[in-house]
Amino acid sequence: MKHIIVTGGSRGLGLGIVTHLLYQGYKVSCCSRTKTAAISSLELEHPDFKWFECNVGNAEQTTAFVNNACQWASDAPLWALINNAGIAKEGVLATFPNIDTDALLQVNLNGAIYFAREALRVFLRQNSGGRIINISSIIGSRGYTGLAAYSASKAGLDGLTRALARENGRRKITVNSIAPGYLDTEMSSLLSDSKREQIVRRTPLQRLGTVQDITPAISFLLSDGAAFITGQTLTIDGGITN
Template sequence: MSRLVIVTGGSRGLGLAITRSLLEAGYSVSTCSRSLGDTLPGLLEVHPDRLFWQQADIGNAASTQAFIDATVQRFGAPWGLINNAGIAREGILATLPLVEVDHLIQTNLTGAIQVARGVLRHMLSRPGGGRIINISSIIGQRGYTGLAAYAATKAGLDGLTRALAREVGRRQITVNSVAPGYLDTEMSGTLSAGQRDQIVRRTPLGRLGTAADVAPAILFLLGNGGAYITGQTLTIDGGITC
């Protein structure tokens, strides 16, 4: 059986691109999201033996654990985890409702920790190590007006990456972050035309990124080339932070 990779939030955007790339590379994939989306049904038909989906809310511990349990029951212990699921909320911190702050933290940070904790219990039981990749953001490194709470959750993911890499390294499990820049996905849909133009002007490569720019880095870190890379944050942003 091919190696299993769990991808959270795999029904659209970057998560969907990662799921598709993994299937094309021969991996088995188990993914979850709050809704099935428009594209996953077709992929489930094409790859019925290597693709599994279950509805789950990463911000809910019971929902997350049910997804992990169902995955292991079907495929066995996973080789990799891509902590991709996340939400974005824009607003000046002084006026951002606390319920929105709590939702951001619960989904983007606590949820990722809960998934990693649940997956590691199975990953540690299998021989040969494994891979964990957290999808953070350049916002966690540089900040952006109106995204203070979101930035805090993404910076937290990078901290989780560094500490967890030390915890599980002796078991040959690598833990890294991938920090995309501004991608042309649904999550950037709230940007105005002026904001998008400004970002493009500030980016040395002269464009927004795409999910297809990020997926190859995920495949590299999952494969043999990533075997001696751990505790790192790989920035993929067209040079905007250089």
Template sequence: MEKDKKVVVLTGASGGVGAALSVFLAEKGYRLALHYNEHAIESVPEGEDVHYFQADLRDSEQISAMMDAVLAVYGRIDILINNAGISRNGMSWKLDEEDWSESILINLTAPFLLSQKAIPVMRSNGWGRIINVSSVVGQTGFIGTSAYAASKSGLFGLTKTMAKELAAFGITVNSLALGYMDTGMITGVSEELQEEIKKQIPLKRLGTTDVITTAVEFLLSDGADYYTGQTLNLNGGLH
């Protein structure tokens, strides 16, 4: 195993976007620490350069234990991709407090805590990349998504602040604002509503995971070392 191969921690590796990113990163030769919550869906086989780690991202102790386990296996963390997310839908005046709290915990607090664990290691290496996967809904809002929109919007502020704090240490922090993709949460949306969504997108179609992997490849490249605190809007022109 090449000791200089970078280690990626990817949360939500069992979901549609996470699975696509797992395959892409494995093909690019990264060493992978792939997170799952309850059920590991092995998009790439576990082996010397691929390990799966379970953690409930609502629990700070499990987050800390998972990151310690990653360091025990690989001895380093170079890249953190905060991809895991949930959506608890409901009109703002009807949404349960539990659904609100769970959305904030998984979508916003977990990326913060994961970053806290990764940053000291990245600082000691003088290099690091943090990518927060957010959503166009956090920019525009959408009926029935108050908790999801608030949590994803919070990622933009977290990204900009950490980017300024970490710039002196060779660590960049950026976010992806995903539009409506053809995998992931969209699978729970009816065909009729999907067609209505497509009509609102200037390009008149859902995005593919290739759009996401292309953006990630750029952010991880040497050519992106001057690119920090930014949001890549992957939305087909929807604003």
């Protein structure tokens, strides 16, 4: 059995990733600020699942969480980190508050850096390779009105992916990003009906994506078949960025 850490696994895409990995037979630990009813149910149903409270943007809490998670899963080596935690705040940059910019970058980018550092330390001690998958976004490469800070954080995440792939390839550690398009999750539920309809019209496959459109790609990047893939950003968006 292999152990996988998922950040931001309490709802939406993160919860879908956690559930998928459990049914794939992995031992999974995840963190979030608060425990949801869905997380409580998973803990009751799956003995190979553990939730921890953690502020992803806090370096000290990140270190404590990874140490505690690896201690809990001491019978299974850490195989992968999935940096999924993220927040989105909308507003044109000219009037965007500093407090929102700081919070967004701290979670989306700094948090991913903190977690990658801790996971890499574990991988290097184990000396058996490992996988890091960063959940990015098409907004990081395409941009979107009102999401300048969010776009910058996701572009930075893709840059982190490429740099870490070069740094750690000789240790058989692969680092890749997945860039979803617009998904039918809690985050997209904040969009107005007209915006959702516009996105669907612009998407060649004529629908929003789902969690189930993303999880097979994660399984692939975790598999032996992806051992020679690193430093890449895999876009899964129904063709909207073509």
